[in-house]
Amino acid sequence: MGIKVEKTKKLSASMEDYLEAIVLMKQDNDVARVRDISRFMNVRKPSVTGALNVLSEKGLVVHERYGYVDLTREGEKLAQKVLKKHKMMVKFLCGILKIDHEIAAIDACKMEHSISPQTFKKLSKFIEFVETCPDGERPDWLKSFDRYFKTGRRPECRVRQIKRKAKNKK
Amino acid sequence: MGIKVEKTKKLSASMEDYLEAIVLMKQDNDVARVRDISRFMNVRKPSVTGALNVLSEKGLVVHERYGYVDLTREGEKLAQKVLKKHKMMVKFLCGILKIDHEIAAIDACKMEHSISPQTFKKLSKFIEFVETCPDGERPDWLKSFDRYFKTGRRPECRVRQIKRKAKNKK
């Protein structure tokens, strides 16, 4: 009865992709046009028009016929959220796990739609934790992992070395 | 002409979910029935029947009318693959990142469909690396991260401490 419920409709992965593409286009070209979105997403133009109609309905996008595409404040917010997840995921896969960039990008594109807020937060902090490590570029334990992954062997950790030294002294 | 091409059709996330459910049902109840799959997946029975037809066509499932559901060897292989990804993801989210189990399960359910082989391998090794750590239950660096996440502070690493000690001695 008159109370307007903000339907924070959950967006489909597809719609999230469109939002994401729009921000990226605006970042790169200053404006977003159907054609660019279409090319970027590997999708035909009518698909873009269709998606824009849906997103307009939801109040996430502003788009007058034959005109540029823009995001509403809410659309922008959502788009940034998705973009952040994407970038975070790439950083994790590429930067920490050292997955090939191309593959990481593909994985991130899909995973960005399935990350809960809690997981996003934790993973982001994890990345921060690694990046701000005082060891230098890459923390020692991560270098250990790199070696472990390559060789299957783990450099003995300090504790053991110390123990061994002690043993030898006896 | 006549060469039978093994169409290793990529399965949709949905179909992967059905396969996964079937293995789980068989593990738990010894057999898989439409009703169980339906309940487990939160989907109506006709949807299950439909999916089973699709999977039968692809040679992944054996299902005679009104009978139990079974996996072919290939179906079993694919199902296990998905299940492995799922379990790996839960281990990572829960065991390493310490995401709440419920949320981790939800995330894993979605992410399991978007993990490339390379990422799967790396993440699996990473988990192994953590689990076989000689520090004990949880590696020291991970404990550091736990603290970092909670408090935002990072315990100073050994190198610095050593440096500081040296400084103090001067």
Place this chain on the structure above:
DNA sequence: GAAATATGTTAACGTTTCCTAACTAAGAAA
């Protein structure tokens, strides 16, 4: 064994998301 219940299937339909073909509008070039 017959009735009641549980299980499974079919048919018809809705939604989402993509496509092609054909059309319209806008912008550039002559």
Place this chain on the structure above:
DNA sequence: TTTCTTAGTTAGGAAACGTTAACATATTTC
């Protein structure tokens, strides 16, 4: 300005995946 090209839209349809309603088959239970 008229024409050519590019960009965008509309209409119509297909595939994937889910739903409900109605029907068919198994299984219990008395």
